[in-house]
Amino acid sequence: MLRAGDQFISGRSGGVVSAFYPYRGGYLGVAPAHIFRYSGTDVLRIGPYRSRVVHYCSDADMAFFLVLGQCEPTRFARPRLGDAELINSVRRMGCRVTDASWSIAYLVLQPGNLPGPGDSGTPVFQDGAVVGMLIAINLGTCRGTVITGEFMHSKLSEYARSAHRI
Known part of the structure; x- marks a missing residue:
């Protein structure tokens, strides 16, 4: 089962998935958009799955990708000092x-x-x-x-x- 903190590979670069959010029978994964820009591809591998970026946020360094597999939904909270x-x-x-x-x-x-x-x-x-x-x-x-x-x-x-x- 995939979860926040799992590593992924995109081209010759890689990074870490920050979160998984339930979406249409699968999960949206969140990762920094700069990794995909540096790698020159929207395709990534995470665990046994292959995926592609479906959305780049225009106002933040975030990219969303779809995973049609078992993921642990992430619980979000506001940071405190x-x-x-x-x-x-x-x-x-x-x-x-x-x-x-x-x-x-x-x-x-x-x-x-x-x-x-x-x-x-x-x-x-x-x-x-x-x-x-x-x-x-x-x-x-x-x-x-x-x-x-x-x-x-x-x-x-x-x-x-x-x-x-x-």
């Missing part, structure tokens, strides 16, 4: 939410345990819920930029309610 964890299928990294708005939050990352290549999209967890998706890091200041879980959920709901056809 304090301790959090970046968790993907390879590792866990402690962090701290230092500033949050409706759409963007900022993290302080642990020196010596920083995200690296392939960690884009890693979900940020607080109390078992996804509160954000890692989209950028500054190695010099050990800070990360996150799209909030609240914003992701809003965009997924908006897409699911629209008349998009796949």
Whole structure:
């Protein structure tokens, strides 16, 4: 069963799926759009499944793709100031939410345990819920930029309610 934090491959690049949202008998996966732009393809492999990006958000670094397989639906929450964890299928990294708005939050990352290549999209967890998706890091200041879980959920709901056809 696929879940938030699983890794995917797109072309010669890869990243992490931040969330899965129920959609028309399957699930919409969420990942950073920049990974697909760098890879030069909309096609990805995640676990035993092959998929294609169905939507790029125009106002955020997010791409949605459809998975017609078993996925664990993601529970979203608003980030709160304090301790959090970046968790993907390879590792866990402690962090701290230092500033949050409706759409963007900022993290302080642990020196010596920083995200690296392939960690884009890693979900940020607080109390078992996804509160954000890692989209950028500054190695010099050990800070990360996150799209909030609240914003992701809003965009997924908006897409699911629209008349998009796949």
